[in-house]
Amino acid sequence: MGNRESEDLSRFADMLSAMGTEPRLRIMRLLLSAHPEGMVAGEIGAALEIAGSTLSHHLERLRNEGLVTVRREGTFLWYSANAVALQDLLRFLYAECCTRSRACEPRKILA
Amino acid sequence: MGNRESEDLSRFADMLSAMGTEPRLRIMRLLLSAHPEGMVAGEIGAALEIAGSTLSHHLERLRNEGLVTVRREGTFLWYSANAVALQDLLRFLYAECCTRSRACEPRKILA
């Protein structure tokens, strides 16, 4: 059964959905700019003005889809972007748009 | 007011969300593989086994976010992937992951 591709597609859809909200896309961008150390949850919430409980749910969602990782350091939880997951997603999108199809020109993306 | 970046971010979040569902990601992939002619709505529905009314809503959503374009040819509606919109999105993601931050290595994406 060639359902490996189907699983991949479903996973990528979930990742896209997880980033498909302004607060969570902001979170990802912030974590990328703080890569690889990441940021403490409270710092993220302060920077983006997101209530604690709301932020916690967003971070849980991103973690569920493998887009962020978390490590505890005492009382603090450090969240980091997961570069490998983002690489997988970008490789998929790049392949679909620029390789499998020739819809997009690489030079217009890498510029 | 530096809200241009904020508008962009919101737009990219909407595009990600639009592709963040398995049926719609499949639709995009199918349209990319048929680029640039695109496909007739009924063909898409037959290939992906999606009910007509459901498909119509998915296509409307993709069109609203600028990810597909449509042209009428008699009774038929031809849907195509919008390469420019996809380029914008990929450029944004690539910049965030590989340029602004160095979280991802280009060679692992372009491979």
Place this chain on the structure above:
DNA sequence: AAGATATTTCGATTAAGATAGAAATACCGA
């Protein structure tokens, strides 16, 4: 104009997601 086909819109149902205050849990330092 009438019948046939393609596609959308309507109407309805069901499920999922976003938000946040309040309470609970985890950990540290004294």
Place this chain on the structure above:
DNA sequence: TCGGTATTTCTATCTTAATCGAAATATCTT
């Protein structure tokens, strides 16, 4: 052990999204 800070979980509300059958619209053909 106790108080303090960080973070999550609980509970609740409100909105949005996914789905699809049936009816409506659009276009072609004859």
